[in-house]
Every structure is written in structure tokens, then in C-alpha cells.
Amino acid sequence: MQRILLLLAIALTLLSSSCISTKKLSYLQEDKASMDSIVEVHRLNKPYRLQVGDLLSIRVKALDQDIVEMFNPTGEGIANATGEEQMYYDGFAVDQHGNIRVPTLGEINVMGYTVEEIREKIEDQLLSEYFKQEANIFVTVKLAGIRYTTIGEIGAGSNVLYKERVTIMEAIANAGGISDVGDREDVKILRQYPHGEEVHHIDLTNLDAVKSEYYYIQPNDLIIVDPLPQKSLGAGTTGIESFRTIGTVISLISTSILLFTRF
Template sequence: MKCKRFLQLVLVLTFFTSCISNKQLVYLQDEGKSNESIEVKSTQTKPYRVQTNDILSINIKALDQKLVEMFNPSTNTGNAQQQNSPQNLYFNGFVVDDHGNIRVPVLGEVNVMGYTLEEIRTTIEKRLLNEYFRTQSRLFVNVKLAGLRYTVNGEIGSPGTNVLYQDKANIMEAIANSGDITMTGDRKNVQVIRKYPYGFQTYYIDLTSSKAVESPVFYLQPNDYIYIKPLKQKSWGTGTTGMQTVSTIITALSLVTTTILLTRNL
């Protein structure tokens, strides 16, 4: 009888510890509040400051388009979809070198390290007006990052490097764009490695908590590396759902029982 009770206790403990609960799967949970309550939270994000190896897309327009053709080489590379492809942006974009400079026609090297996109736009516009164009040319300068490039690895549907062509995107959008976290992925301890001018810094964010929006890595920055760790249930191999766990336990017990019966008959 004691042996049977012990086996029952082991089965119950195995069942509850091996299954993945609903709380481990749901994003941005707000503890202690009903589903009907709605709370609006304001988020403050600092403008991104350009770093080395970033690729900038600089588009210049004027009344006389012939004057700006040399500044816009991508306009002669086919349709708009081809112009915005990662390959075209890599070859025709303005890459920030190790010294924090980009090379712009006529202007030569322009230092952009640590500047925001708006500050870079203002600098280029002023210099072009002073050195090449006239005020009557109605100069228009547009500076953007050539997409938000990020890499996601681990327990994710489609691991790899992706590019989001948006001015701003959060980690939830990046994960959705990469096929979502698998059932065995740890949403409570997502690792983000972010590049800074002084090196790399590692952050951890709990995507199951509504407080994730307050994390400094909730909004993406170029070249972020996101790693989704596996849950312990994956290494145990007992199953991710209750039915899978029961099936695994029954199979294991059947194997043990068969082995015992064959041993006794020998």
C-alpha cells in the first residue's frame, strides 16, 4: 500500500511540475486586475542616437531634380520594392564607419556619431545650402535609419536576422514578425543584448508582465540580439501539455511493468 501511495504521489508531482501553465504563455499580464479594466500607460522613449555600422537612408529633393541625382543613387535601381530591399540599402545607403562618419557627395565626410536623425538632417541641410544649393532651390532632406535590424534566436518560430522598416518598433512586434515564441520558450526571462558606443550590455525582460513596457529594451534599437531561453520542461521531455505528460508517464510505466514481468518469468 505504501508503495502504491508513493507512486501516486510521484505521478501527481510529475504531472504538475512538467506541464506548462497558462501564466507562462500569456503576454503582458496585469496581476490583480480584471479583464474588463483598462489602464492607459504613457511611455517615454529617447530618440535613437546613431552608432557605428548603422546604415542611413538619405533622400534629397529640390525643384531641379537633376541637381540631386548624385545624392540619390537608389532612384535608378528599379521599382520601390527593390530600392527598399536590404541588399540595395546596404550598397547604396550611407554606412557609419568606425570613426562615426558617413561620406556624402560634395560634402565629403560628415560626422554623425551620437547624433539623432533630426540633428543629422539639419546638419546636412545647412551644409548643402551653404556649399551647393541656393535657398530658392527649395531643398528638402529626409534622413532615416535603413530599417530596424535585429537578430532573434532560441525558442522562436523563425530564428534569424530580420529588418523592420519602421521608425519605431517594440520587442513584441519583433517576436511576432519572427513566428512567435514556441510553447517551450521562457517568456519570463527574455535576454536582450544591446550595442552601445562603449560596448555591449545585457538586459532581461519579463514579457508575461504588463510592466515589460517600462523596460529600456521594450522598444527595439538597431542590431539588438534577442535570445529566448528554453523552459525546464523541454529538457525533462515529459510533455508541454497535460495530455502529453499523461501519455509519457503511461508509456514509461508500461515499459517498467513489462520489464519487471519479463524479469520474473526468466
């Protein structure tokens, strides 16, 4: 009888510690004390500044488009290339020295500049060296998508989203979401800076995550989702799964005890 009670106590302990609560699985949880949550978001609206490895899309337009064609990519990088592949060949990559090479204009330093500052820089150079104001030069400069990588308890791989700004929730959803055994309370972001790399943390189960300066991802971010302890235990993510697993273990233990007591 004592052995049975001991086994039941062990089973209840394992069951309570092994299954994953909905609190750990739910995103952006609000305060239950209020009916609706009004989130005052104080984001750092600092524009992104270019780094080594970034890819830019640059186009020059004018009233007479023929006179500016020499400044635009030819689109002959590879036959039948589309989307990201085409951008790889037609885009302007920032090299190790922080420069891009633009047709006719040559090398232009863009390291640490915003896309708006680069647009003004190219426009000023075109007007001072090649055209007059009457040509109505129109330059567009954009990041060729926001590229990021995900590893861990999330759809692993490299991803590109063609938007001006991307939240970490959009990035995770695009990667396939976090698994049931992924730690949503401590999602890590490895981010590149001119001085090196830094790791930042964000709790995606808390509604206050939208106030974080890391809620919006940046190009070349690495999003890391570590597993919860329940994964190493292998006891299941729900109560039923855990109960079945623990029941099997207890059954084996009970059988072993009975066999040994008979001898």
C-alpha cells in the first residue's frame, strides 16, 4: 500500500511539473483586471543605418527615362530570375569597406547612413555632375527586403520580408511559429552593430513586448528560441500526454517491484 501511495505521489509531482501551462504558450497576454488593454507604445523611431552585407535597391528616374538608364541595373544577372534571386544580382551590396558600386557614379560610401541620406547623396551627385534641375531627377533607395534567420524551436532557416518595418511577431509567423516546447518568455535576438554583435531578450508572452525597442527586427537579425525544460523530460506538452507517459513509467516501475518482491 505504501508503495502505491509513493508511486501516486511521484506521478502527481511529475504531472504537475511536466505539462506546459497555457500561460507559457500564449502570446502578448494582457492584464486580466482590465477589459481592454490600451498599450502606450514608446518606440525608439531611430531609422536603420546601413551595415556591411546589407542589400539596397536603387532606381533613378527622369522625364526622359533614356538619359538615366545608364545608372540603373540592366536586369541581365541571370535568365528567368525573379524576386530575391533577381535582387541578388541587381541589388547593391554593401562591401567590407562600407561602399556600394553604382553604374557610372562608381563607389559610394553608405556605411552608417540611412536610406534617406543615401538617396539625397546620390541625387546631389547626379545633379552636380550629370544633370540640371530641369531634368527632374527622381531617385528611390530602399532596403531590398529585411533578411533574418531563425533557429531553435521555430521553423529554422533564412527569411526575407519585403516591408519597410517588420515586427518580431510577423517574423516568427513567417517562419512557421514557435513550437509548443519553445520558450516564448525569453526569445533571444542576436543583432549586428558596427562595434560587433549583441544579444537582446524579449518576453513574447507579455503584452508589454510591443513597447520593447526590439519588437521591430532589423536586417540580419538572428532569432533564437530555446526549448523549455519539458522537452528534455520528454513527458509531453499537454496534461493528457504527460499522464499517458507517466502512467507508462509507473506501470513499468510497478511491474519491476512486483517481480523483485516475488524472488
